[in-house]
Amino acid sequence: MSLQFNNEQMSEFKRLVARYPEGKQKSALLPVLHLAQDSFGGWLPTEAMDYVASLLEIEPIEVYEVATFYSMYNLKPVGKFVFEVCQTGPCMVSGSDNIIAYIQKQLDIKPGETTKDGMFTLKLVECLGACGYAPMMQVGKIYREHLTKEKVDAIIAEYRMQVVAQN
Amino acid sequence: MGVKLLLEKANVPGIRTYDVYRREGGYATAEKALKEMSIEAIVEEVKKSGLRGRGGAGFPAGMKWSFIAKPEGVPRHLVCNADESEPGTFKDRYLMEFLPHLLIEGLLISSYALGSNDTYIYIRGEYAWVADILEEAIVEATKNGWLGKNILGNGFDCMVHVHRGAGAYICGEETALIESLEGKRGNPRIKPPFPAIQGLWMRPTVVNNVETLAAVVPIIKMGGEEYAKIGVGRSTGTKLISACGNINKPGVYEIDMTISVEDFIYSDEYCGGIAGGKKLKACIPGGSSVPILPANLLLKTAKGETRYMNYESLSDGGFATGSMMGSGGFIVLDEDQCIVKNTLTLARFYRHESCGQCSPCREGTGWMEKILQKIELGKGESSDIDLLWDIQRKIEGNTICPLGDAAAWPVAAAIRHFRDEFEWHINNRELSQTSNFGLQHYADPIHVPA
Ligand SMILES: Cc1cc2nc3c(=O)[nH]c(=O)nc-3n(C[C@H](O)[C@H](O)[C@H](O)COP(=O)(O)O)c2cc1C
Ligand code: SF4
Ligand code: FES
Numbered sequence: 001m002s003l004q005f006n007n008e009q010m011s012e013f014k015r016l017v018a019r020y021p022e023g024k025q026k027s028a029l030l031p032v033l034h035l036a037q038d039s040f041g042g043w044l045p046t047e048a049m050d051y052v053a054s055l056l057e058i059e060p061i062e063v064y065e066v067a068t069f070y071s072m073y074n075l076k077p078v079g080k081f082v083f084e085v086c087q088t089g090p091c092m093v094s095g096s097d098n099i100i101a102y103i104q105k106q107l108d109i110k111p112g113e114t115t116k117d118g119m120f121t122l123k124l125v126e127c128l129g130a131c132g133y134a135p136m137m138q139v140g141k142i143y144r145e146h147l148t149k150e151k152v153d154a155i156i157a158e159y160r161m162q163v164v165a166q167n
Numbered sequence: 168m169g170v171k172l173l174l175e176k177a178n179v180p181g182i183r184t185y186d187v188y189r190r191e192g193g194y195a196t197a198e199k200a201l202k203e204m205s206i207e208a209i210v211e212e213v214k215k216s217g218l219r220g221r222g223g224a225g226f227p228a229g230m231k232w233s234f235i236a237k238p239e240g241v242p243r244h245l246v247c248n249a250d251e252s253e254p255g256t257f258k259d260r261y262l263m264e265f266l267p268h269l270l271i272e273g274l275l276i277s278s279y280a281l282g283s284n285d286t287y288i289y290i291r292g293e294y295a296w297v298a299d300i301l302e303e304a305i306v307e308a309t310k311n312g313w314l315g316k317n318i319l320g321n322g323f324d325c326m327v328h329v330h331r332g333a334g335a336y337i338c339g340e341e342t343a344l345i346e347s348l349e350g351k352r353g354n355p356r357i358k359p360p361f362p363a364i365q366g367l368w369m370r371p372t373v374v375n376n377v378e379t380l381a382a383v384v385p386i387i388k389m390g391g392e393e394y395a396k397i398g399v400g401r402s403t404g405t406k407l408i409s410a411c412g413n414i415n416k417p418g419v420y421e422i423d424m425t426i427s428v429e430d431f432i433y434s435d436e437y438c439g440g441i442a443g444g445k446k447l448k449a450c451i452p453g454g455s456s457v458p459i460l461p462a463n464l465l466l467k468t469a470k471g472e473t474r475y476m477n478y479e480s481l482s483d484g485g486f487a488t489g490s491m492m493g494s495g496g497f498i499v500l501d502e503d504q505c506i507v508k509n510t511l512t513l514a515r516f517y518r519h520e521s522c523g524q525c526s527p528c529r530e531g532t533g534w535m536e537k538i539l540q541k542i543e544l545g546k547g548e549s550s551d552i553d554l555l556w557d558i559q560r561k562i563e564g565n566t567i568c569p570l571g572d573a574a575a576w577p578v579a580a581a582i583r584h585f586r587d588e589f590e591w592h593i594n595n596r597e598l599s600q601t602s603n604f605g606l607q608h609y610a611d612p613i614h615v616p617a
Contacts, residue, residue, distance in 0.1 A: 019328040021242075021285070024368055029350035030333050034292065062350075069352040069522075070333035072292045088254045089455060089512045090411045090498050126336070126516045127254035127455075128293050131496070132409055132417035141295040 003047050009039050013055065026058050029066055033073055042082070043074035071125070079114040079121035081159045083107075084138040087124045090131035099135040099147045100124065106156060119163065120156070169436075170397055172385040172405045173378070174421045177265045183300065185307035188268040194313055196388040200276045201321045204387070209280040213383060215391030217403035222248055222339070222376030223454065223494040225478055228383075234363040235281055236371040243371045245283035246348065247274060247380055249290040250332060250339035254455035254516060255496025258407035259377035261419040263290075263297050266381070267304035271327060273380040275313060276387055278325045281373055285326055288377075289344050292333040301329050336520035340568050341374040342366075343522065354522050355568035378407050378495075398424040402477035406495055412450075413501035415439035424477035428452070429466050431476050432499065445501040448606055449585075452481055453493025455513050456573035458580030459506070460490050486580070502606040506588045510581040511539040517574035528571040531562040535578055542589060545596035552589050556582055 005013055012035055020027040032052055033044065040048045044067055053060040067073045074082075085100050104110060107120050114121040130136045133145035144155055181187040188194070200209055214229030235243060247270070251259040263270055270288075278286045290298050305327050308314045316324045330348055332338050338347045342356035345367050366372025382404060386394045395403045402424040411417045414432065416439035422431065431437045432447065441447050447462045467474055469488035474480050478492045500509065518532035535558055538551050559575040566572070582589060588604045 019285075019287075019330070021368070024349070026350035027330075027348060030292070030347065031331055034331060034333065056350075058350075065352055066350065070292070070335050072334035087512065088516050089451075089509050090255050090496075092512045093412050093498075093500055093504050093509060125334075126519055127252060129251050129257045129260050129291065131255050131257055131411035131498070132419070134411065134417075138293055143296075 003040055003045075003051050005035075005039060009035060017056075025056050026062070029056060029058075029063065030070070032056065033063070033067060037073060042078050042080075043076060077114075080119050080163065081139055082121045082123055084123045084125045084128070086126065086128050086130070086134070086136055086138075088127040088131075090127070091134040091136065094131075094134035096135040099137075099149075099152065102149050102152055106152065119159070169421070169423045169426065170405060171421050172394075172397075173262065173266070173269065173381055173407065174419075176269075177261075183265060183267060183304075185268060185304070185311060188266075189311075193268050194272055194311075196384050197272045197275045197313060198319065200387050201279055201319050201323065206280050206282070209276065209387060212386055212391035213280070216382075216386040216394040217391075217401060218379065218382055218386060218394070219401070219403075219478065220376055221378035221382070221406065221495070223253065223456075225492065228375060228379050231363070231373060231375070232277075232281060234361070235373055236364045237282070238371070241370055242284065243282050244367045244373075245274065245278050245281050245286045245380075246341075246344065246367060246372060246374045247286065247288040247377055248339060248341065248344060248374050249288050249294070249377045250336075250344060251294075251377070252291055252336040252339050252520075253494045253496055254513065255411055255451060255498040256409055256454050256494040257411075258409040258419050258495055260294060260297055261409070262377055262381055262407065263294075263301060267300050268308065269384060270301075270377060270381050271304055271308050271313070273383045274327050275308075275318070275325060277373075277375070277380050277383050278327075279323055283373075284324050285328065287348060287367075288327065288329050289338070289348055290329060290331055291338075292331045295331070298329050298331050305329070335522075336516075337522045337568075337570055340570065343568070344374060345372065352522070354524050355570075357567055399475070399477055400479055402479060402492075406476070406492070408476065408495045408497050410438050410497040410499070412497075412499035413442045413445065413504070414499045415442050422476055424475065426476050427466075428474045428476055428481075431497075438497075438499065441499070441501050443501075445503065446606055447499065448502050448504055449500045449506065451490075451496075451498040451500075451577070452476075453491045454496035455498070455516065456576055457491040457493040458486055458489070458576055459500075459509075459584065460580075461584050464488050464584070465490075486576070487583075490580075503603060505543075505603055506581055506585040507539065507543050507592050510578060511536065511543050513577045514539050514574070517570065521570060521574070522568075525566040525571065527562045527565045528574065531558050531571070532574050534558050535574070539578075542592050545592070545600045547589075547593040547596070549590070549593055551593065552582060552586065 016031045017028045049063040053063045111124045135147045136145040218228045219225040335353045337343045338353040343353040347353045362372040451459045468483045514536040518536045523529045559578045562571045563575040592599045
């Protein structure tokens with residue numbers, strides 16, 4: 001098997017599993033899938049799910065049925081930065097429609113698509129618990145709130161710069 | 168300024184850290200509980216306080232605690248519900264983000280009272296950075312002897328573990344949450360058995376909301392009776408309200424439940440009035456699941472009495488003319504908002520979040536979204552309104568868990584109070600694509616436009 005946690009990821013795996021009683025290691029499945037997704041390029045290929053199943057000593061189907069249920073697990077490759085824009089009522093009454101349209105225009109993609117350069121994916125999501133700071137989106141671990149067109153431009157530029165700086 | 172029991176110290180610089188929290192008197196209440204109080208006495212204080220669950224259902228916390236089964240040799244668990252996914256609700260996030268040690272202190276006292284040696288915080292997966300804040304606070308609390316083995320030499324062991332969900336509103340429902348914590352899909356269980364008898368890993372379990380468990384700290388600190396003096400009737404203590412939508416000052420506010428809805432919306436201490444000098448059209452006062460109210464019924468009850476921000480007053484009039492306190496997610500809509508579109512986004516939300524176990528919920532939420540979409544796009548027919556009404560009625564009460572009801576109520580209330588706006592959309596197919604029904608006769612009876 002080529003997909004494997006490195007040492008650091010493995011010790012995080014052990015830390016997660018240790019939270020649950022003996023014999024209840026399946027309880028660690030959700031946190032471990034987060035770890036796998038973060039470790040293996042932002043999504044969960046079948047191989048990654050099978051690997052998690054073997055680590056937790058459960059059947060692969062037990063992993064698949066969970067991975068397909070929860071919206072945070074990506075079952076297809078995604079861009080380097082995923083813009084998850086909230087579209088639920090409170091954000092909508094605060095202008096999320098305009099922000100969504102603007103992001104589509106600036107990135108030239110539709111919801112669910114990834115830019116050709118593999119940099120950005122746009123996803124429309126439901127309430128993220130930031131309704132008072134709307135419009136908003138989640139990018140990776142962080143929330144970008146009080147979005148305006150100017151802010152969207154700045155955020156896109158910021159991520160582009162990040163990649164340039166890394167190369 | 169109203170009484171602040173939870174957020175009193177929220178603005179103290181560095182309160183997120185153990186040192187500052189402790190310096191400000193933090194953990195003194197846990198010390199009192201573990202050193203001076205019996206388990207029965209703690210439960211008794213919580214009962215006396217009249218504290219009602221802050222997660223949405225409002226069930227008395229002390230009573231829930233007294234139901235937990237105590238079979239010999241079987242571990243028990245406390246689970247803190249930090250799934251917070253009801254649209255309009257973001258109060259638990261605020262508490263955890265700014266006062267993580269207040270929650271941990273509440274968890275410690277509550278775990279002691281319930282006999283939970285391993286307590287879990289189930290936090291929605293998207294709150295990843297909040298989970299990090301909690302983990303850090305747990306490390307600090309453990310280092311300082313407030314978590315771990317033999318706490319304060321009392322013989323009680325307690326560890327708090329953070330468990331991240333992965334994006335599913337249904338996991339806020341307590342039995343779905345338990346399934347999810349066991350590493351499964353979030354499918355609610357059929358009750359009974361109730362979690363208090365067979366919950367996490369089939370062990371006796373209490374699930375309480377973040378705010379409920381944090382409120383245990385002031386209750387033990389001041390005594391249940393004193394706590395119960397704050398507020399009115401069966402709405403005791405303080406409540407966190409997350410206010411959003413078209414207001415000047417969205418945010419999280421702690422209120423004592425004697426404030427009127429009008430003051431809450433218009434006073435500068437709270438929402439600061441409607442944004443942009445616009446007029447109030449409607450409000451969903453307790454999270455997306457509770458009935459929407461037009462301005463006239465929001466500010467005054469059907470009997471013409473002032474409506475207050477508490478459990479009883481918000482539900483005065485039942486579903487015919489009232490709403491609910493729910494989770495405290497207060498969503499304000501101004502004169503420019505379209506009720507059809509707002510209802511559509513909520514219907515889409517519930518369709519997306521249905522776990523799919525029960526056909527009325529799985530199929531009904533899909534149908535409601537489709538029909539609302541049709542009306543919104545100017546393709547509605549006059550029979551659609553009755554069809555929507557019929558579908559929501561067939562979901563309500565016919566499902567395993569209350570998500571079905573939660574999906575039905577917003578649609579029912581929107582039609583009940585704004586039927587003419589739906590009719591206008593259907594009768595003005597083209598016009599409705601470029602303009603808006605607006606305020607018409609749903610005017611705020613107090614702040615009458617000049
Ligand atoms: C669909 C659904 C979603 C829920 N979401 C939450 C939630 O996010 N947070 C919460 O505390 N309670 C939520 N609840 C209520 C819980 O089932 C449970 O009543 C609550 O956690 C009990 O805690 P409390 O008594 O302290 O309020 C939800 C219920 C339903 C039916
Ligand atoms: S009511 Fe809906 S969410 Fe609840 S168990 Fe049934 S299908 Fe699942
Ligand atoms: S509605 Fe967008 S964060 Fe809640």
